[in-house]
Amino acid sequence: AQKVTQAQTEISVVEKEDVTLDCVYETRDTTYYLFWYKQPPSGELVFLIRRNSFDEQNEISGRYSWNFQKSTSSFNFTITASQVVDSAVYFCALSEAATGRRALTFGSGTRLQVQP
Amino acid sequence: ETGVTQTPRHLVMGMTNKKSLKCEQHLGHNAMYWYKQSAKKPLELMFVYSLEERVENNSVPSRFSPECPNSSHLFLHLHTLQPEDSALYLCASSQEGTGPYEQYFGPGTRLTVT
Numbered sequence: 313a314q315k316v317t318q319a320q321t322e323i324s325v326v327e328k329e330d331v332t333l334d335c336v337y338e339t340r341d342t343t344y345y346l347f348w349y350k351q352p353p354s355g356e357l358v359f360l361i362r363r364n365s366f367d368e369q370n371e372i373s374g375r376y377s378w379n380f381q382k383s384t385s386s387f388n389f390t391i392t393a394s395q396v397v398d399s400a401v402y403f404c405a406l407s408e409a410a411t412g413r414r415a416l417t418f419g420s421g422t423r424l425q426v427q428p
Numbered sequence: 429e430t431g432v433t434q435t436p437r438h439l440v441m442g443m444t445n446k447k448s449l450k451c452e453q454h455l456g457h458n459a460m461y462w463y464k465q466s467a468k469k470p471l472e473l474m475f476v477y478s479l480e481e482r483v484e485n486n487s488v489p490s491r492f493s494p495e496c497p498n499s500s501h502l503f504l505h506l507h508t509l510q511p512e513d514s515a516l517y518l519c520a521s522s523q524e525g526t527g528p529y530e531q532y533f534g535p536g537t538r539l540t541v542t
Contacts, residue, residue, distance in 0.1 A: 347530065353518055366460060403471070415461060415484060416515035418471040 314339045316406050318419035325394050326427050333389045333422045335404030341365075346380065347405040347416065348388045363387060365393065394426045430454055440540045441509065449504040449537045451519030460502040460525045461531065462494060466515035469499050477502060478524050503522035509541045 315338040325331045337346065348360040361371065363380050371378050375392045391398055401423045405416040432453045441447050453460060461476040476484035477496040491513075493505040502519055516538050520531040 345530075349533075354535060355518075355538070356535040357518065357520075359530060359532060362530050415473045415476055420470040 314417045316404050316419035318422050320422045322423040324425040328393050330392050333402050335387045337385050337406050341408040345407045348389050349403045351401040396426050399426045432536035438538045448505040451502040451522035457521040457523045458499050459522045461520040463518040464515050465524050511541050514541045
């Protein structure tokens with residue numbers, strides 16, 4: 313069975329600090345997809361990134377970067393020079409291609425509070 | 429309208445009421461989903477529709493009844509709910525096919541059952 317673990321329930325940082333959100337996943341599939349979503353106080357989940365299992369290249373988008381390590385089954389998310397607007401709950405999610413199961417399995421989320 | 433919209437944004441209902449949540453996607457997707465998000469549990473998948481056919485139902489009580497009249501619209505009909513059904517109900521859509529099943533979410537309906 314697939315599972316996503318976000319061990320950090322809540323993180324609080326001061327603006328301009330770097331912060332890393334951890335995500336560890338379990339799956340039996342060799343082909344799968346990993347996602348990060350942001351949920352601001354308004355409630356809508358905003359898609360941030362998708363990564364497939366055969367592409368371990370790290371990705372950077374502005375202040376955001378993602379580190380995918382198959383060897384440790386981790387897909388960590390780093391925000392550089394955090395800002396107050398980054399305050400939100402962040403979810404890591406997994407989908408398995410081989411089973412054809414369409415739905416995402418989400419982690420329990422990490423609440424990030426960025427203090428001014 | 430763009431993306432995924434949901435109405436109403438907030439709903440308060442008594443346990444004996446009947447109400448419906450509406451979701452509309454403007455992305456040309458062919459799959460739609462209902463999720464429940466409550467304070468004590470992570471996001472829970474409720475229903476999946478692909479090409480207007482229900483393909484997944486995650487042991488959801490019968491007091492929740494989904495309807496997908498076409499690929500752009502999804503409803504969740506509610507009746508005789510319980511206070512523990514109070515939660516944020518999120519709708520999502522994605523494009524089926526070869527994957528990767530990336531989903532786009534609406535803003536949610538905050539439901540309170542009194």
